[in-house]
Amino acid sequence: xxxxxxxxxxxxxxxxxxxxxxxxxxxxxxxxxxxxxxxxxxxxxxxxxxxxxxxxxxxxxxxxxxxxxxxxxxxxxxxxxxxxxxxxxxxxxxxxxxxxxxxxxxxxxxxxxxxxxxxxxxxxxxxxxxxxxxxxxxxxxxxxxxxxxxxxxxxxxxxxxxxxxxxxxxxxxxxxxxxxxxxxxxxxxxxxxxxxxxxxxxxxxxxxxxxxxxxxxxxxxxxxxxxxxxxxxxxxxxxxxxxxxxxxxxxxxxxxxxxxxxxxxxxxxxxxxxxxxxxxxxxxxxxxxxxxxxxxxxxxxxxxxxxxxxxxxxxxxxxxxxxxxxxxxxxxxxxxxxxxxxxxxxxxxxxxxxxxxxxxxxxxxxxxxxxxxxxxxxxxxxxxxxxxxxxxxxxxxxxxxxxxxxxxxxxxxxxxxxxxxxxxxxxxxxxxxxxxxxxxxxxxxxxxxxxxxxxxxxxxxxxxxxxxxxxxxxxxxxxxxxxxxxxxxxxxxxxxxxxxxxxxxxxxxxxxxxxxxxxxxxxxxxxxxxxxxxxxxxxxxxxxxxxxxxxxxxxxxxxxxxxxxxxxxxxxxxxxxxxxxxxxxxxxxxxxxxxxxxxxxxxxxxxxxxxxxxxxxxxxxxxxxxxxxxxxxxxxxxxxxxxxxxxxxxxxxxxxxxxxxxxxxxxxxxxxxxxxxxxxxxxxxxxxxxxxxxxxxxxxxxxxxxxxxxxxxxxxxxxxxxxxxxxxxxxxxxxxxxxxxxxxxxxxxxxxxxxxxxxxxxxxxxxxxxxxxxxxxxxxxxxxxxxxxxx
Numbered sequence: 001x002x003x004x005x006x007x008x009x010x011x012x013x014x015x016x017x018x019x020x021x022x023x024x025x026x027x028x029x030x031x032x033x034x035x036x037x038x039x040x041x042x043x044x045x046x047x048x049x050x051x052x053x054x055x056x057x058x059x060x061x062x063x064x065x066x067x068x069x070x071x072x073x074x075x076x077x078x079x080x081x082x083x084x085x086x087x088x089x090x091x092x093x094x095x096x097x098x099x100x101x102x103x104x105x106x107x108x109x110x111x112x113x114x115x116x117x118x119x120x121x122x123x124x125x126x127x128x129x130x131x132x133x134x135x136x137x138x139x140x141x142x143x144x145x146x147x148x149x150x151x152x153x154x155x156x157x158x159x160x161x162x163x164x165x166x167x168x169x170x171x172x173x174x175x176x177x178x179x180x181x182x183x184x185x186x187x188x189x190x191x192x193x194x195x196x197x198x199x200x201x202x203x204x205x206x207x208x209x210x211x212x213x214x215x216x217x218x219x220x221x222x223x224x225x226x227x228x229x230x231x232x233x234x235x236x237x238x239x240x241x242x243x244x245x246x247x248x249x250x251x252x253x254x255x256x257x258x259x260x261x262x263x264x265x266x267x268x269x270x271x272x273x274x275x276x277x278x279x280x281x282x283x284x285x286x287x288x289x290x291x292x293x294x295x296x297x298x299x300x301x302x303x304x305x306x307x308x309x310x311x312x313x314x315x316x317x318x319x320x321x322x323x324x325x326x327x328x329x330x331x332x333x334x335x336x337x338x339x340x341x342x343x344x345x346x347x348x349x350x351x352x353x354x355x356x357x358x359x360x361x362x363x364x365x366x367x368x369x370x371x372x373x374x375x376x377x378x379x380x381x382x383x384x385x386x387x388x389x390x391x392x393x394x395x396x397x398x399x400x401x402x403x404x405x406x407x408x409x410x411x412x413x414x415x416x417x418x419x420x421x422x423x424x425x426x427x428x429x430x431x432x433x434x435x436x437x438x439x440x441x442x443x444x445x446x447x448x449x450x451x452x453x454x455x456x457x458x459x460x461x462x463x464x465x466x467x468x469x470x471x472x473x474x475x476x477x478x479x480x481x482x483x484x485x486x487x488x489x490x491x492x493x494x495x496x497x498x499x500x501x502x503x504x505x506x507x508x509x510x511x512x513x514x515x516x517x518x519x520x521x522x523x524x525x526x527x528x529x530x531x532x533x534x535x536x537x538x539x540x541x542x543x544x545x546x547x548x549x550x551x552x553x554x555x556x557x558x559x560x561x562x563x564x565x566x567x568x569x570x571x572x573x574x575x576x577x578x579x580x581x582x583x584x585x586x587x588x589x590x591x592x593x594x595x596x597x598x599x600x601x602x603x604x605x606x607x608x609x610x611x612x613x614x615x616x617x618x619x620x621x622x623x624x625x626x627x628x629x630x631x632x633x634x635x636x637x638x639x640x641x642x643x644x645x646x647x648x649x650x651x652x653x654x655x656x657x658x659x660x661x662x663x664x665x666x667x668x669x670x671x672x673x674x675x676x677x678x679x680x681x682x683x684x685x686x687x688x689x690x691x692x693x694x695x696x697x698x699x700x701x702x703x704x705x706x707x708x709x710x711x712x713x714x715x716x717x718x719x720x721x722x723x724x725x726x727x728x729x730x731x732x733x734x735x736x737x738x739x740x741x742x743x744x745x746x747x748x749x750x751x752x753x754x755x756x757x758x759x760x761x762x763x764x765x766x767x768x769x770x771x772x773x774x775x776x777x778x779x780x781x782x783x784x785x786x787x788x789x790x791x
Contacts, residue, residue, distance in 0.1 A: 012328065012336045013336070014334055014336070015334055015335040015336045016331070016333050016334055016335075017114060017117075017124045017128075017333045017334075017335055018114075019114050019118060019333060021110070021111050021114065022111060022114040022115045022118055025111065025115060025203065026061060026062055026115075026199075029062060029202075032049055032062070032063040032064065032065065033062055033063070033064045033065065033198070033199075033202050033222065034065050035065050035067060035071055035075070035219075035220060035221050035222060036202065036205035036208075036209075036218070036219060036220040037071070037074050037075045037078050037219045037220075037221070038074070038075075038078035038081075038082075038215045038216045038219065039078075039209065039213075039214070039215025039216060040209075040215070041205070042074075043065060044065035044066055044067060044068060044071055045068060045070035045071055045074070046066070046068040046070065046071070048065070048066040048068065049063050049064060049065055049066055050063070050064055050066050050195070050223075050224070051063050051064075052064055052119065052195075052196065052197070052198060052199065053196075053344070054118055054119070054121075054376075055120065055121030055332075055340075055341035055342060055343050055344065055376060055377045056118075056121055056331055056332050056333075056340065056341040056373070056376040056377075057375060057376050058345075058375060058376055058377070061118060061119060061199065062199060064198055064202075064222045064223075065222055065223075066222070066223045066224065066227065067192070067221035067222060067223035067227035067230070068223075068227070068230070069230055071221050071223075071227075072190070072221055072227065072230040072231055072234055073234075073236075075190045075219035075220075075221050076161060076163075076190055076219075076234055076236040076237060077236070078215065078216035078219050079161045079188040079189065079190050079216055079217075079219050080160075080161050080188075080236055081216055082188050082214060082215060082216025082217050083158070083160055083161055083186075083187065083188040083216075085214070086183075086186060086187075086188055086214060086217050087157075087158045087186035087187075089186075090150075091146050091147050091148065091149050091150045092146075092147055094146040094183065094184060094186065095143045095144070095146040095147040095184075096143075097183070097211070097212075097213055097214075097217075098139050098140075098142055098143035098146055098180060098183060098184060099139075099140070099143045100211040100212070100213075101139045101180075101207065101208065101211055101213070102136050102139035102140045102143060104207040104210065104211050105132065105135055105136040105139060105176075105204075105207070106136050108203075108207060109128070109132045109133070109136070110128070111203070112127075112132050112135075112172060112200055112203060112204075113127040113128040113131070113132050114127075114333070115199050115200050115203055116131060116132070116171060116172055116197075116199075116200050117332045117333055117340070118199075118332075118333075119171065119196075119197045119198075119199040119200065120168065120169070120171060120196075120197050120343060121296070121332050121340045121341030121342060121343055121376075121377065122295050122296065122298075122332055122340050123332050123334075123335075123337055123338070123339065123340045124332060124333050124334075124335055125335055126294065126295060127172075131170060131172055131173045132172065132173075134173055134176070134457060134458075134459070135172050135173050135175070135176035136176075137458070137459050137637075138173075138176040138177060138180040138459040138475075139176060139180045140459075141180070141459035141460055142180035142181050142183070142184040142459065142480075143184070145181070145184045145185075145480050146183070146184040146185075149184065149185065149186075149480070152477075153185075153480065153481075153484055155486060155487050155488065155768070155773075155774075156185075156481070156484035156485060156486055156487060157186075157484065157485055157486075157487055157490065158185050158186030158187045158483070158484065158485075159185070159187055159238045159239045159262055159483055159484065159485050160187060160188075160238030160239070161187065161188055161189075161190065161236060161237050161238050161239075162178075162182045162187045162188070162189050162190070162237070162238065162239045162240075162241060162483065163189075163190050163191075163192075163231040163232065163234065163237040163239070163240045163241070164178045164179065164182070164189055164190070164191045164192070164240075164241045164242075165191075165192050165228045165231060165232070165240070165241070165242045165243070165244065165252075166178060166191065166192070166193055166194060166201075166243055166244075167194050167243050167244045167300075168194035168195070168196040168197040168343050168344075169295060169298040169299060169300070169343070169399075170295070170299075171193060171194060171197040171198070171199075171200050171201065172200040172201070172204070174243055175191065175193070175200070175201055175204060177243075177463075177474045177475065178191070178241050178243075178474070179191065179218065180459070181474070181475075181479050181480050181482070181483050182241075182483050183217065183218075184480065184483075185480060185483040185484050187238075187239075187483055188216060188217050188218075188219075189217070189218050189219065190219045190221060190231060190237065191218065191219065191220045191221070192220075192221050192222070192223060192227055192228050192231055193220065193222060195222075195223065195224045195225070196343050196344050197343070198222045201220050201222075202220065202222070204220075205218065205220050225248070228248075229251075229255065232251075232252045232255045232256060233255045233256075233259075235259070237261060238260075238261060238262065239261055239262035239263065239264075239483070240252060240256055240261055240262075240263050240264075241263075241264045241472075241474075241482070242263075242264070242265050242266070243265075243266040243267075243300075244267065245267065245268055245397075246267040246268040246397075246423075246468050246469070246470075246751070249265045249267040249470060249751065250748045250751065252265070253265070253744065253745075253747065253748045253751065254745055254748055256744070257741050257742075257744035257745035258737065258738070258740060258741025258742075258744060258745070258758075260758040262482070262485070263472070264464075264470070264471065264472025264473075264474070264482050265470035265471055265472060265751065266300070266463070266464055266465065266469075266470050266472070266474065267300070267423075267425075267465065267468065267469050267470035267751070268300055268397040268399075268423055268425070268468070268469060269300045269301050269302070269304075269397060269423045269424075269425030269426060269465065269469050270304055270305055270394075270395065270396070270397050270421045270423045271291075271301050271302060271303050271304060271305065271423070271425055271426040271427055271428070271446065272303070272305045272307050272417070272418035272421075272427050272428070272444065273287070273288060273291050273292075273303030273304075273305060273306050273307065273427075273428045273430075273454070274307045274414050274418060274427065274428065274429045274430065274440065274444075275306070275307065275308045275309065275312070275316065275430045276309050276411075276414075276429075276430060276431040276433070276436065276437075277309045277311045277312050278431055278432045278433055278436075279312075279430035279431050279432060279452075280430070280432060280452070281312065281315070281316060281319060282319075283430070283452065284316075284430040285316075285319055285320050285323050286323075287303070287428060287430065287452075287453065287454045288303065288306065288320060288403065288454075289323065289327070289338075290454050290455050291303030291304075291428060291454040291455060292304055292401060292402070292403045293327060293338060293339055293381050293401050294455055296339050296340060296341070296342055296379070296400065296401050297398070297399065297400045297401035297402060298342070298343060298347070298399055298400065299455070300397075300399075300425055300469075301425045301426035301448065301455065302399075303403075303426075303427075303428045303454055303455075304397070304398065304402065304403060304404065305394060305404055305405075305406070305417075305418075305421075306403055306404065306405035306406070307405075307406060307407070307408050307414055307417050307418060308405060308406075308407055308408075309407070309408060309409070309414070310407045310408065310409050313407045317383075317385060317405065320383065321366055321383065324366070324368040324381050324383065325368060325369060325370075327339065327368050327370055327381050328370060329368075329370050329371075329372055329373075329378055329379075329380060329381070330373060331373060339378075339381065339401060341376050341377045341378055342377040342378065342379055342400065343377070344377065345377055347377070347399065347400070348377045348378075348379060348400075350398075350399070350400075351379055351398055351399070351400035351401075351402060352379070354392065354393060354396060354398045354400075354402070355382060355384065355393070355398070355402055357392045357393065358384045358387065358391065358392060358393030358402075358404065359384070361388065361391045361392060361393065362386065362387075362388065362391070363384040363385065363386055363387045363391065363393055363404070364384065364385045364386045365382070365383075365384060366382070366383040366384075366385065367380045367381065367382045367383075368380050368381040368382075379400060379401055380401070381401050381403075382400075382401055382402040382403065383402075383403050383404075383405065384402065384403070384404045384405070385404075385405045386405075386406075387404040387405060387406050388406075389406060389417055389420050390420075394406065395421065395422075397423070411436065411439070411440060414440065415440060415443045415444060418440075418444045418445075418446075419443075419444060419445045421467075422467060422468040422750075423465070423467060423468055423469045424445040424446050424447065424465050424466035424467035424468070424469045425446060425447055425448065425464075425465035425466075425469035425470075426446050426447065426448040426449070426450070426465070427441075427444045427446040427448075427449045427450070428449075428450045428453070428454040429441055429444075429449065429450070429451050429452070430452055431452070434451070434787075437451045437452065438451070438785070438787075441783075441785050442645075445466055445467060446465070446466065446783070447462075447463070447464045447465040447466050447469065447473070447781070447782070447783060447784065448463055448464075448465075448783070448784045448785075448786070449783065449784070449785045449786065450785075450786045451785065451786060451787045451788070452788060453640075453786055453788050456636070456638065456642075456786045456788075457475075458475065458634070458636035458637065458638075458642065459475050459476075460475065460476050460634050460635075460636055460642075461475050461476050461634045461636055461642040461644065461784050461786070462474065462475050462476040462477075462478040462479055462644055462782050462784050463475050463479075463784065464782075466781055467750065467751070468750060468751050470751065471751070471753045471781075473782055476632075476634060476644060476784075477632065477644075478644065478777075478782045481777060486769075486774045487768070488766065488768035488769040488770075488774050489760070489762075489769055489774070491763070491766075491769070492757070492760035492761055492762055492763075492769070493760065493761055494737075494759060494760060494761070495657075495735070495736065495737070495757075495759050495760060495761040496761070498658065498736065514544070515532050515544075515545040515546065515547065516544065516545065516546045516547065516688070516689060516692035516693075516712070517547050517692075518547050518549055518553055518557075518709075518710060518711050518712060519692070519695035519698070519708075519709060519710040520553070520556050520557045520560050520709045520710075520711070521556070521557075521560035521563075521705050521706050521709065522560075522698075522699075522703075522704070522705025522706060523705070524695070525547075525553075525556070526547060527547035527548050527549055527550060527553055527713075528550050528552040528553050528556070529548060529550045529552075531547075531548040532545040532546065532547055532548055533545060533546055533547075533548045533712070533713065535600070535686075535687070535688060535689055536686075537599055537600060537601075537602065538600075538601060538602040539602065543599050543600065543689070544689055546688050546689065546692055546712040546713075547712055547713070548712070548713045548714075549682070549711035549712055549713035549718055550713070550717075551721045553711050553713075554680065554711060554718055554721040554722060554725065555721075555725070557680040557709035557711050558651060558680055558722075558725055558727050558728055559727075560705070560706035560709055561651045561678035561679065561680055561706050561707075561709055562651055562678070562706075562727055563706055564678045564704055564705060564706030564707050565678075566704060567673075567676060567678055567704050567706075567707040568648045568650075568676040568677070568678065569676075570676070570704075571627075572626045572627035572676075573626075573627050575623075575626045575627075575673065575674060575676060576623040576624070576626035576627055576674070577623075577702075578623075578673075578701060578702050578703055579619050579620075579622050579623035579626060579670060579673060579674060580619070580620065580623040581701045581702055582619050582697060582698070582701045582703070583616045583617075583619035583620045583623065584701075585697045585700055585701050586612070586615060586616050586619065586694075586697050587616050589697065590609065590612045590613070590616070591609075592693070593608075593612045593615075593662060593690060593693060594608040594609040594611070594612050595608070596689055596690055596693055597611055597612070597661065597662060597687075597690060599689075600661065600686075600687040600689060600690070601661070601687060610765075611660060611662055611663045611765075612662060614663050614764075614765055615662050615663045615666040615667075618663065618666050618667050618670055618770070618771060619666060619670050621670075621767075621771050621772070622670035622671050622673065622674040623674065625671070625674055625772065625776055626674040626675070629646065629674075629675070629773070629776045629780070630646060631643060631644040631645045631646045631782065632644040634784075636786075638788060639788060639789060639790045640786065640787050640788035640789050640790075641786075641787055641789075642784050642785065642786045642787075643784070643785040643787065644782050644783075644784055645782065645783045645784075645785060646675065646780040646781075646782060647676075647780060647781050647782075647783050648675055648676035648677045648779075648780065648781075649672075649675075649677055649729050649730045649753060649779065649780065649781050650677065650678070650729030650730070651677070651678050651679075651680065651727060651728050651729050651730075652672050652677045652678070652679055652680070652728070652729060652730045652731065652732065652779075653679075653680045653681075653682070653722035653723075653725075653728050653730070653731040653732070654668050654669060654672070654679055654680070654681040654682065654731075654732045655682045655715050655718070655719055655722070655731070655732065655733040655734065655735060655739065655743070656668060656681065656682060656683050656684050656691070656715075656734060656735075657684065657734040657735045657757070657762070658684050658685060658686050658687065658735065659684070659761070659764070660684075660764040660765075661683065661684035661687035661688070661689075661690045661691065662690040662691075662694070663764045663765065664684065664734065664762075664764045665681065665683050665684065665690065665691050665694070666694075667764055667770045667771070667775070668681075668732060668734065668775070669681055669708060671775045671776050671779045672779045673703075673707065673708060674776070674779070675776065675779040675780050677730075677779060678706060678707050678708070678709075679707070679708050679709065680709045680711060680722065680728070681708065681709065681710050681711070682710075682711055682712070682713065682715055682718045682719075682722075683710060683712060685713075685714060685715045688712045691710055691712070692710065692712065694710075695710055715733075715735055715739060716738075716739065716742070719731075719733060719739055719742055719743055719746075720742065720746060722743075723742065723743050723745075723746035723747045723749075723752075724746050724749055726749055726750040728750075728752055729750075729752055729753070730752050730753040730754065730755070730778075731743050731747060731752055731753075731754050731755075732754070732755040732756070732778070733754070733755070733756045733757075734756070734757045734762065735757070735759075736759055737758060737759025738759075739756075739759075740756030740757065740758050740759060743756055744756060753778070753781075755778045
């Protein structure tokens with residue numbers, strides 16, 4: 001062939017990346033890779049091993065140790081021993097270690113990239129140009145947090161020993177996302193890489209050793225799901241950070257329930273890619289290529305649901321298909337291919353099965369006419385059009401190079417379709433009208449939103465989801481907080497056993513019998529079961545009755561809260577005014593509330609009045625924070641900004657503790673209201689009358705109907721209903737340890753966020769433990785909105 005002929009057909013030639021150094025690395029471990037524990041490589045105590053395979057060829061790459069209980073015990077013991085000395089290092093000393101790791105990654109970037117491509121099957125262009133540089137960026141960024149952390153997080157301490165379980169789709173990048181903030185905060189780590197893709201983690205262990213990281217700070221135990229379960233359930237671990245499937249995330253939530261472990265989950269997604277009629281069509285199509293065919297679609301935040309406005313749908317899909325015709329699938333070490341291999345035959349079979357299910361349910365199938373290699377796990381770029389919103393293909397995470405498309409007419413319909421998913425990880429919005437794009441960004445239920453862009457990531461910007469995409473954030477200040485615990489809660493001691501109910505000693509004299517009702521939807525309401533519960537003083541004298549709330553009452557309260565979304569849309573200034581007004585009206589009745597506290601708890605008049613005054617102060621503090629606990633503007637390394645917006649969590653259930661019946665109630669409810677949440681509160685079970693008196697204050701303080709609902713009754717019984725209710729977005733439980741365990745265990749239905757005291761007694765009069773960011777950060781979820789600008 002002549003040179004001219006190449007210019008005639010513009011065909012690609014092979015451009016293979018050398019794998020010589022990577023194969024040499026594997027050859028050095030021909031006898032098998034071992035765990036990395038306490039600064040050295042050790043064989044599995046049980047002697048079990050397993051093989052890992054190259055997705056592009058199906059050939060075995062290496063043999064790995066399979067971690068068992070003894071291996072996990074050894075890794076946790078090493079991490080525990082190292083954690084104290086590591087945390088006692090100055091921030092500058094830890095920063096130097098993280099800086100050294102960042103430099104190590106950069107010096108060995110090409111080796112890491114090639115090993116990652118061999119092990120995972122993704123194109124070398126992606127590992128070389130995206131994964132490894134971004135991993136180094138995370139270590140650099142968090143070296144900075146280590147340097148300034150003693151000032152920026154002066155009220156916090158390291159969590160302790162962290163168990164981290166990472167997925168196979170971004171093996172090395174996920175390691176960096178989790179390890180860097182954990183180390184910066186002063187924690188030590190027990191990491192389990194994915195069964196399919198452990199090699200770059202073990203290469204990283206060699207780099208840690210070479211960089212002089214102290215023994216035990218990083219421990220890596222390889223294995224399968226059973227090894228991960230051992231880490232999640234280990235009593236010596238203080239926090240679990242997991243990225244993976246929603247199904248496994250549920251199992252981890254159940255395994256950690258009641259253990260006192262902190263937990264962050266970054267789970268599945270079915271992210272919408274919304275294209276409006278005024279969008280730059282060519283730009284949006286290139287965005288789709290990056291959204292769904294990047295990393296073979298094996299991306300939790302992949303833009304796998306295309307929502308295109310009807311007026312341009314026909315043209316858009318035709319041009320998209322033409323673009324698909326140019327995509328190249330082939331050996332991942334070839335620098336000229338667009339898509340590499342699927343990670344494993346099991347995943348390949350799942351993709352094919354779900355595509356066939358979509359076709360069986362009426363979708364039209366189009367697959368790019370690109371040749372596939374004869375061996376290995378490969379699948380062509382695929383489009384399923386005409387998909388119904390409730391179909392399997394539209395609802396299930398396929399986790400492969402499969403795009404499903406549907407149309408919409410109006411922006412409101414686009415939002416409804418986008419939010420018609422149990423997931424809420426990310427969204428991509430394409431429009432040349434920035435006002436429209438930002439309006440939709442505020443309305444979609446997602447933790448990350450990209451405007452006229454997709455799959456933008458940075459160490460300085462938080463990433464994470466809502467709904468069944470998990471909770472917690474990775475990256476930025478919000479990501480650092482996930483690896484810290486507040487000093488204000490360190491003094492808490494185990495809650496003493498609940499006192500037995502007093503023996504009835506008669507009735508207190510009363511003029512007119514009055515049973516306090518529930519407060520639902522802005523109105524006093526009789527309990528559905530029409531039963532009441534006696535309220536006794538500490539001396540056993542019955543001083544009143546309250547309604548006994550039931551499952552149906554909780555249902556009605558949640559429905560009322562869900563309808564009260566105007567409170568979430570109100571300006572922060574307006575919410576502050578209402579909270580100030582609540583404090584003002586409570587102050588006007590301070591003596592009355594103090595008398596009630598004395599009657600219920602036998603507190604002295606002075607202590608009772610002090611509790612009322614503290615409650616008034618707490619309301620004023622919440623009002624003050626309403627327009628001050630704001631988000632941030634991140635400046636990532638691109639032409640644009642990333643807005644970290646504080647959004648309300650939604651409908652939040654609150655189970656108040658027995659003690660401090662007024663102050664604890666106000667301390668928990670007020671920050672939630674300040675941030676725009678709607679609340680269903682269960683007041684102190686033995687002392688509920690302060691809360692039922694409080695709804696009279698609500699009625700005179702301009703609190704919108706449904707913003708705060710009060711249901712009295714058994715905390716144990718009502719906790720079950722709140723935890724299992726799929727329209728409750730979060731649940732706070734303060735009280736017995738068993739109550740917290742139940743709430744965490746039963747919350748797995750919709751994976752709602754939980755905040756429990758793990759049976760520890762809080763000093764409600766201590767502002768450091770009950771006021772400000774310590775609770776406010778749990779009252780919001782951070783939505784990161786990326787806005788590139790310029791031509």
